[in-house]
Amino acid sequence: MAYFRDEMLTIGTIFALAIGNDPDKHRKIEQAIRLGDANRPNAAPKSGIAGLAAFVVACLAVPSPALAAESKPKTPIDLFLPEEAPGVHLSPGLVLKASADAAVEYDSNIYNIRSNVRSDTVGIFMPELTVATDWARHSLALIGSAEIRRYFDTTPENSNQWAIKGVGTFDLGSRASLFVEGGLADLIERRGTSGDTFFTDRPISYRQRRLKVELSRSGGIMGLSIGGTISKLTYSDATLQGVPIDLSYRDVVQREGHVRSDFDVGAKLSVYAIVSGNQVDYSRNIGVSRNSSGYSVLGGVRYQVNALVDVEGAAGYIHQTFDDHNAQSVGAANFHLAANWTPTPRWKLTASAGKSVDPSPLSNVPAVVRTSFDLRAQYAFSDKVLVEAHGAHVVDDYRGFTGSDKRTGVDASIKYRLSGHLVASVHAGYRDGQRAIEPGHYHGFNVGLTLGAAL
Numbered sequence: 001m002a003y004f005r006d007e008m009l010t011i012g013t014i015f016a017l018a019i020g021n022d023p024d025k026h027r028k029i030e031q032a033i034r035l036g037d038a039n040r041p042n043a044a045p046k047s048g049i050a051g052l053a054a055f056v057v058a059c060l061a062v063p064s065p066a067l068a069a070e071s072k073p074k075t076p077i078d079l080f081l082p083e084e085a086p087g088v089h090l091s092p093g094l095v096l097k098a099s100a101d102a103a104v105e106y107d108s109n110i111y112n113i114r115s116n117v118r119s120d121t122v123g124i125f126m127p128e129l130t131v132a133t134d135w136a137r138h139s140l141a142l143i144g145s146a147e148i149r150r151y152f153d154t155t156p157e158n159s160n161q162w163a164i165k166g167v168g169t170f171d172l173g174s175r176a177s178l179f180v181e182g183g184l185a186d187l188i189e190r191r192g193t194s195g196d197t198f199f200t201d202r203p204i205s206y207r208q209r210r211l212k213v214e215l216s217r218s219g220g221i222m223g224l225s226i227g228g229t230i231s232k233l234t235y236s237d238a239t240l241q242g243v244p245i246d247l248s249y250r251d252v253v254q255r256e257g258h259v260r261s262d263f264d265v266g267a268k269l270s271v272y273a274i275v276s277g278n279q280v281d282y283s284r285n286i287g288v289s290r291n292s293s294g295y296s297v298l299g300g301v302r303y304q305v306n307a308l309v310d311v312e313g314a315a316g317y318i319h320q321t322f323d324d325h326n327a328q329s330v331g332a333a334n335f336h337l338a339a340n341w342t343p344t345p346r347w348k349l350t351a352s353a354g355k356s357v358d359p360s361p362l363s364n365v366p367a368v369v370r371t372s373f374d375l376r377a378q379y380a381f382s383d384k385v386l387v388e389a390h391g392a393h394v395v396d397d398y399r400g401f402t403g404s405d406k407r408t409g410v411d412a413s414i415k416y417r418l419s420g421h422l423v424a425s426v427h428a429g430y431r432d433g434q435r436a437i438e439p440g441h442y443h444g445f446n447v448g449l450t451l452g453a454a455l
Contacts, residue, residue: 075348076380080417087130087455095134098455100127105448110157111199112192112433114440121152137171156202159188165210175219179227181212194368194396194405195361197437200238200245207234223262230255233359251283252359268305274298274314274336280359280367288327290366294320294357296334312338320357322366330357330369330399348378360398369397386415396436403436411446421454 087097103124109117125148132141146162165183172178188203189195195204214227231254235247258276265271279293300314318334337353353373360367373393380386389412396405411429418424428447434440 075342076346076378076386077348079345079380079383080386080415081421081423090131093133093135095132096455097130097132098128099453100125101450101452102126103448103450105446107444107446109442109444110151110154110191112190112196112431112442112444113199113435114442117442117444118154120154120157122157123150123152124148139167139169141167143167159203159205161185161187163187174217176215176217179212179214179216181210183210184208185210192407192431192433192435192442194358194370194398197361200240201242202238204238204247205236206250207236208232209234221264223260225260226258228255228257249282249284249286249363250359250361253281253283254359255279255281262302268303270302270304272300272302272314274300274316278320278357280357282359286363288364289323290327290360290363292320292322292357292366294318294330298334298336300336308342310340312336318355318357320367324366327366327399330367332369346380350374350376358396362398365398367399369399371395371397384417386417388413388415398436405434405436407431407433423452425450425452 087095090096101124103126104121105124106119106121108119110120110122111118126146128143128145130141130143133139142164143166144162144164146160148161149157149159151157163183163185165181165185168178168180170178170180185208186205187208188205191203209232210229211231212227212229214225216225216227217223233250233252233254235250237247238245256276256278258274260272260274262270262272275295275297277293277295281291282289285291296316296318298314298316300312302310302312304310314336316334316336318330318332320330322329332355334355335353337351339349339351341347341349343349351374353371355369355371358368358370371394374390375392376388376390378386378388389410391410392408394405394407398404409429409431411427413425413427415423415425426447426449428445430443430445432441432443435442
């Protein structure tokens with residue numbers, strides 16, 4: 001037992017040195033390994049626990065160019081906020097950062113419906129707290145955030161949302177890195193989205209548990225990444241005109257795994273392929289099973305003209321098969337688009353588009369096929385004034401159900417940096433949509449003021 005305790009202490013010492021920021025850590029790691037060997041009894045093999053730990057940690061301790069700082073073009077955000085909030089150093093290598101936004105917003109159609117439209121004003125408070133390392137190579141962070149909404153007149157629409165997640169990035173050496181993210185959140189479904197189907201007395205709420213792991217190797221001619229995500233959604237019961245609605249049939253577990261390979265054809269051009277698979281399991285099915293599994297194949301091109309222009313596009317096939325043999329499987333063309341353009345430090349344009357298969361909010365519909373498009377533009381007049389514009393279009397196609405949800409929205413904002421890390425902004429937006437449950441179009445607009453601060 002004493003030998004095992006000493007070995008574990010040796011491992012802990014080596015690991016602490018490896019992920020730390022001590023400039024003399026390589027020499028100290030070697031000393032720890034030699035000390036562990038000296039204390040090992042003769043009967044113990046030389047390739048013991050400390051030896052194995054030394055091999056694994058050696059990868060962590062060797063500097064890698066993969067995560068080295070790269071020169072990046074300045075963006076409107078860099079010009080508008082030239083320095084990131086420094087935060088408060090809790091200890092060497094550990095920093096506390098905090099930010100909060102407080103907003104007042106008028107909305108002309110808070111329920112996003114066609115008839116019996118109701119308007120109201122809402123106060124929104126969004127704090128965020130981050131505890132993170134500032135190590136040279138590895139990074140760990142714990143992030144907590146919340147969104148508290150209070151309506152002036154329609155108090156049943158009040159909501160409290162919160163989320164907490166841990167994020168870690170580890171440099172494994174030889175251009176390899178490991179990314180891990182895990183989180184827990186209590187959220188609501190926004191009015192007018194595909195999940196808001198019953199016009200419940202209060203917004204539908206659910207708890208999300210999520211874990212994502214990705215191992216990647218970049219640099220050189222070929223890059224490779226392998227990852228997976230598991231997500232569990234648990235829905236709270238709702239009420240409709242005071243009558244309880246059991247939403248446990250919506251509880252679902254989603255599993256996804258993917259492999260991506262990139263190959264550099266030239267200095268600016270690379271081709272890539274993504275193969276992914278998924279599995280959707282509902283905890284309770286009413287009548288027929290809505291469980292399903294599927295896959296997606298994408299092949300594309302990434303063209304990086306220079307540090308200012310980066311375009312990525314792919315086409316392929318998406319397929320989803322359902323346990324219920326009466327449900328028609330999904331088989332359709334798939335696509336992916338992501339583009340970034342920074343023509344000058346004052347301008348930045350980003351665009352994205354894609355398709356996915358999501359869980360269904362209805363007991364008689366196995367899945368929803370979502371197609372989305374997104375475009376955003378930023379322009380910095382100076383280091384004090386930033387203008388942003390955003391547009392999005394989403395189509396949710398219910399499989400086995402006639403009709404689909406369509407949502408289009410545009411919004412814009414003007415931000416003014418008052419001093420240091422204190423920012424005031426005014427924003428406005430317009431949206432138009434069509435719901436499958438309530439045929440016909442709805443529309444609404446919103447306008448508001450926001451004050452944001454960062455520590």
